Amino acid sequence: MNLLDFARGPALKVAIAIFCLGVTWRIVAIALLRIRRDMNRPRASVLKFLGSGLLTIGSRSWPHREFIGRTGAGEALGYSYHIGLFALVLLFTPHILFLGSLFGVTWPGLPSSLITVISVLTLTLFLAVLFRRVTNPVMRMLSNFDDYFSWFITMLVMVTGLAATAHFGARYETLLAVHILSVDALLVWFPFGKLMHAFYIFPSRALNGALLARKGATS
Amino acid sequence: MSDATGVFTADLAPGEARTPEARVVGAMSGFAQEIGALSAFRLESCIHCGICAEACHFYIATEDPQYTPIWKVEPFKQAYKREASAFAPLYRLFGLKREVKADQLVQWQHLLFDSCNMCGRCSLICPMGIDVAALIEQARHAMFDAGLAPKALYEKAAHQKITGQPEVSAEPYRDQLLAIGTRYEVDIPLDKTDVDVMLCVPRTDIEHYPSAVASLARVMQHLGVSCTFRSDALIAENYGYYAGGKEWQREISRRLIDQAIACKAKTLLVPECGHAYAALRWEAADLYGKPLPFKVLQVTEFLADELKAGHLKLGAAVTGATTFQDPCESVRKGGVNEAPRALMKAMGVDLHEMKNHGGFSFCCGGGGGVLDIERATPLRYRTMENKLREIDDTGAQTFLTSCSDCRRTFDDAQAHFTWNKTPQSLLELVAANLIGSASQP
Numbered sequence: 001m002n003l004l005d006f007a008r009g010p011a012l013k014v015a016i017a018i019f020c021l022g023v024t025w026r027i028v029a030i031a032l033l034r035i036r037r038d039m040n041r042p043r044a045s046v047l048k049f050l051g052s053g054l055l056t057i058g059s060r061s062w063p064h065r066e067f068i069g070r071t072g073a074g075e076a077l078g079y080s081y082h083i084g085l086f087a088l089v090l091l092f093t094p095h096i097l098f099l100g101s102l103f104g105v106t107w108p109g110l111p112s113s114l115i116t117v118i119s120v121l122t123l124t125l126f127l128a129v130l131f132r133r134v135t136n137p138v139m140r141m142l143s144n145f146d147d148y149f150s151w152f153i154t155m156l157v158m159v160t161g162l163a164a165t166a167h168f169g170a171r172y173e174t175l176l177a178v179h180i181l182s183v184d185a186l187l188v189w190f191p192f193g194k195l196m197h198a199f200y201i202f203p204s205r206a207l208n209g210a211l212l213a214r215k216g217a218t219s
Numbered sequence: 220m221s222d223a224t225g226v227f228t229a230d231l232a233p234g235e236a237r238t239p240e241a242r243v244v245g246a247m248s249g250f251a252q253e254i255g256a257l258s259a260f261r262l263e264s265c266i267h268c269g270i271c272a273e274a275c276h277f278y279i280a281t282e283d284p285q286y287t288p289i290w291k292v293e294p295f296k297q298a299y300k301r302e303a304s305a306f307a308p309l310y311r312l313f314g315l316k317r318e319v320k321a322d323q324l325v326q327w328q329h330l331l332f333d334s335c336n337m338c339g340r341c342s343l344i345c346p347m348g349i350d351v352a353a354l355i356e357q358a359r360h361a362m363f364d365a366g367l368a369p370k371a372l373y374e375k376a377a378h379q380k381i382t383g384q385p386e387v388s389a390e391p392y393r394d395q396l397l398a399i400g401t402r403y404e405v406d407i408p409l410d411k412t413d414v415d416v417m418l419c420v421p422r423t424d425i426e427h428y429p430s431a432v433a434s435l436a437r438v439m440q441h442l443g444v445s446c447t448f449r450s451d452a453l454i455a456e457n458y459g460y461y462a463g464g465k466e467w468q469r470e471i472s473r474r475l476i477d478q479a480i481a482c483k484a485k486t487l488l489v490p491e492c493g494h495a496y497a498a499l500r501w502e503a504a505d506l507y508g509k510p511l512p513f514k515v516l517q518v519t520e521f522l523a524d525e526l527k528a529g530h531l532k533l534g535a536a537v538t539g540a541t542t543f544q545d546p547c548e549s550v551r552k553g554g555v556n557e558a559p560r561a562l563m564k565a566m567g568v569d570l571h572e573m574k575n576h577g578g579f580s581f582c583c584g585g586g587g588g589v590l591d592i593e594r595a596t597p598l599r600y601r602t603m604e605n606k607l608r609e610i611d612d613t614g615a616q617t618f619l620t621s622c623s624d625c626r627r628t629f630d631d632a633q634a635h636f637t638w639n640k641t642p643q644s645l646l647e648l649v650a651a652n653l654i655g656s657a658s659q660p
Contacts, residue, residue: 025305026263026305028305029304029305030259030260031256033254033255033256033259033303034256035256035257036255036505038505039507039508039510039511040502040503040504040505040510040511041510041511043554056348060345060346060347060348061346063270064579067273067344070273071270071273074270075270078346137284138269138272138278138284138287138290139267139269140284141269141284141287141290142267142289147267192306194267197264197266197347200260200263200264200347201264201347201348204260204261204264204347204348204349205347206348207257207260209348212342212350215552215553215554216553216555216556217339217552217553217554218550218578219343
């Protein structure tokens with residue numbers, strides 16, 4: 001078994017297993033904690049506050065007018081690199097073929113030249129994000145190993161992917177194997193750190209939005 | 220342990236035999252075990268983006284990162300991860316999250332009490348949708364259990380739990396209430412039964428704004444509402460809520476609940492007091508253990524309902540350009556946003572809204588018990604400067620609010636900054652502009 005076979009064979013299977021079990025346990029462990037029933041008479045009907053919760057998923061995607069001057073640039077930076085990441089993962093033809101082999105569904109991809117541009121832009125934004133984290137006093141204070149390691153491992157996946165696409169520095173098979181191994185590492189790390197926010201973000205917005213709407217409070 | 224700065228209040232708890240360190244360990248463990256799924260989910264969801272700082276007037280005024288709202292719960296996040304999170308055994312085994320120590324928590328007293336109004340503005344900015352204010356309130360509970368509630372709040376809560384009022388008064392509040400009735404020539408209904416509405420008052424109004432108390436009685440009399448104050452539960456404030464003493468908050472709320480049940484009230488009317496509304500409307504039933512057998516309404520929403528029903532008729536108020544301070548607890552967190560504006564509109568008030576108003580208004584700076592913590596005063600003044608500028612920028616001559624703590628905070632600012640505006644009560648404005656006789660039987 002060569003490195004590429006190992007990376008996309010047993011290593012990937014183990015990584016996917018840890019990812020699935022870990023993510024499930026992170027969510028189940030929360031659900032097992034005590035859930036209090038709110039005895040206070042709601043201001044809004046159940047339908048209204050559930051609807052408001054769903055609306056909050058969208059409304060919290062961008063800051064309220066009152067905050068935009070202070071947070072607009074930071075949030076734009078954050079969303080930009082996320083969009084870049086999604087484009088790279090979901091719209092690069094080799095990724096589509098790989099995901100198709102797992103899930104049996106494929107879709108059209110973007111031209112390679114455009115993917116290269118998106119890759120470079122996303123990498124640049126990713127560096128900007130790190131620069132912001134280490135220079136902004138609030139973010140620097142809040143940051144811990146999880147923040148930096150999650151950044152590093154995501155960056156590693158992007159850099160190795162770009163190197164493999166560009167056939168830069170080694171044989172293609174070796175570069176591809178290293179790229180897939182970095183993806184394996186990301187999948188293993190995923191349930192242990194902040195990458196879990198991918199699963200939390202929409203339920204968190206919806207839940208808190210619904211609870212605020214139950215009181216008629218601003219959300 | 221107790222010192223001159225009044226950091227630890229643990230020694231004040233009767234029968235407390237544990238050392239402060241042991242008490243802190245117990246409180247943090249209790250916090251982690253009792254956290255509940257909702258708060259755990261909130262703590263887990265934080266991505267350390269720091270955006271919540273940009274909503275907080277303490278951070279905006281000082282640009283000091285320690286005032287970042289989510290940082291205020293950092294030791295509690297640490298305790299949760301170590302004790303109750305999905306990978307808690309790994310955190311403990313590899314020492315990835317240390318046990319929270321007493322000296323660490325002592326530092327956090329300043330962040331959780333002196334520099335947080337529990338105003339909830341941070342909960343509106345989080346891109347993950349986390350209700351940061353709810354986490355801070357829960358952290359205050361643990362601070363109280365650790366013996367780390369500020370003495371100013373702890374002592375008032377302890378006094379109120381036992382006597383029903385937060386401090387010793389020159390005369391019993393019952394007598395003061397009746398004297399207000401005599402002075403303002405308004406009937407004070409007291410200790411009646413079989414009424415529709417039970418009334419209570421902020422002790423701040425009794426002591427500082429008696430005309431607000433008289434206005435409440437006058438409006439109810441005008442509307443012909445069957446109502447009463449109860450000698451055993453006159454005071455609306457809840458210092459248990461401020462201090463983080465959940466059991467004490469329950470006892471203090473219980474006093475009002477029991478009296479409302481005793482007089483068979485269908486509605487418990489919360490006066491112009493933001494945190495009293497939060498404690499009674501949105502927390503009391505949970506602490507009581509079952510839904511309350513009556514409605515809880517804030518006075519402006521009660522009056523707005525009466526207005527809508529055609530029972531309340533108001534004349535034009537001559538106030539000139541006017542602005543309104545939204546009390547955080549009743550407006551942003553409590554949902555009473557439209558009622559005060561409906562009342563002002565009915566009186567033809569020329570309302571000039573502040574740049575940040577309604578649900579997005581900045582706190583007066585005194586909420587969350589901060590007004591009572593003397594050592595927090597210099598920082599409070601610093602945060603108020605932005606608020607006073609926003610008020611001045613409206614060009615308003617009249618400045619209204621519907622919270623007696625907001626009112627007191629601005630009165631204090633008026634003296635400190637030699638500011639030219641005096642906050643007035645919206646309820647008093649309503650009482651001064653009643654017209655006709657009420658159509659309600």
